[in-house]
Amino acid sequence: xxDKELQKEIVYLKNKQNVTILAHYYQSIEIQNIADYLGxxxxxxxxxxxxxxxxxxxxxxxxxxAETASILNQDKRVLLPNPESCCPMAAYLxxxxxxxxxxxxxxxxxxTYVNSTAEVxxxxxxxxxxxxxxxxxxRIAKEFDVNSVLFGPDSNLADYAxxxxxxxxxxxxxxxHCYVHSQISVDxxxxxxxxxxxxxxxxxxxxxxEVRELADFVxxxxxxxxxxxxxxxxxDNFIIGTExxxxxxxxxxxxxxxxxxxxxxxxxxxxxxxxxELIKYVLENLDDPMFEVKVPSEIAEKAxxxxxxxLQIS
Ligand code: SF4
Numbered sequence: 001x002x003d004k005e006l007q008k009e010i011v012y013l014k015n016k017q018n019v020t021i022l023a024h025y026y027q028s029i030e031i032q033n034i035a036d037y038l039g040x041x042x043x044x045x046x047x048x049x050x051x052x053x054x055x056x057x058x059x060x061x062x063x064x065x066a067e068t069a070s071i072l073n074q075d076k077r078v079l080l081p082n083p084e085s086c087c088p089m090a091a092y093l094x095x096x097x098x099x100x101x102x103x104x105x106x107x108x109x110x111x112t113y114v115n116s117t118a119e120v121x122x123x124x125x126x127x128x129x130x131x132x133x134x135x136x137x138x139r140i141a142k143e144f145d146v147n148s149v150l151f152g153p154d155s156n157l158a159d160y161a162x163x164x165x166x167x168x169x170x171x172x173x174x175x176x177h178c179y180v181h182s183q184i185s186v187d188x189x190x191x192x193x194x195x196x197x198x199x200x201x202x203x204x205x206x207x208x209x210e211v212r213e214l215a216d217f218v219x220x221x222x223x224x225x226x227x228x229x230x231x232x233x234x235x236d237n238f239i240i241g242t243e244x245x246x247x248x249x250x251x252x253x254x255x256x257x258x259x260x261x262x263x264x265x266x267x268x269x270x271x272x273x274x275x276x277e278l279i280k281y282v283l284e285n286l287d288d289p290m291f292e293v294k295v296p297s298e299i300a301e302k303a304x305x306x307x308x309x310x311l312q313i314s
Pocket of ligand 1: 179
């Protein structure tokens, strides 16, 4: 089957069986185009919480996203088409490490990026995404009446949240990073700006500080999308510093704008482990336990609080 035939079959199977497909912007365009909902982590968390109609959610994203959907929907079956689709950044921090940080920094709230395991979330006071990290840090610091928080696992987002909030974000751990965004360098910025002189540079907060400080706009995937969507008529050229799935989405949705990647091959290979073939196979085998992501209830019961707190703040 070619992609068009696979997409047609997937749409037929999901409608027939009342399945919802959620896809992250970093999926291939072919997968994005068959999703019921497409978004960044924050929007997808909200949808996962509010989605009440279907018994099954197929999550075309990485494992922590499917775990979040499972925590927020304990009564639903959440399926990850490729069980090996995981986020290497989340692996920088485990629950035992968080417990140690709490011991050495008593009284400080724990803020964890949603890009973390369910066990880590269960040890946290509040979660955040790249879209709301600054607001979350300010709010929790005020609530705890402190000037510092523990923040993990992305050290670049911690640095960004600290810069913007004025609240010290102690990194859990120092070296946590996203291999996709942290590879964007000052040279990439200069090279693309030399090429497209009036190009507005939009980058993700997971980029290193030196790149963020040169950029015209720093925002989450959805915020970058909206920045182009709401741009002025004279803003023609955009240089985008994030995963190529979002860059392709923006180029397809706004054909009157010129969209350039800040560097070639910004690919999250972990996100790209899902394929149309796998999604079709899952739809034909919805009850195969191999695809189900189920967070144990004792972890989910704790992890739901920091997630709900984040959603209240957002
Ligand atoms: S883009 Fe980075 S943070 Fe997102 S899933 Fe891939 S490795 Fe993890």
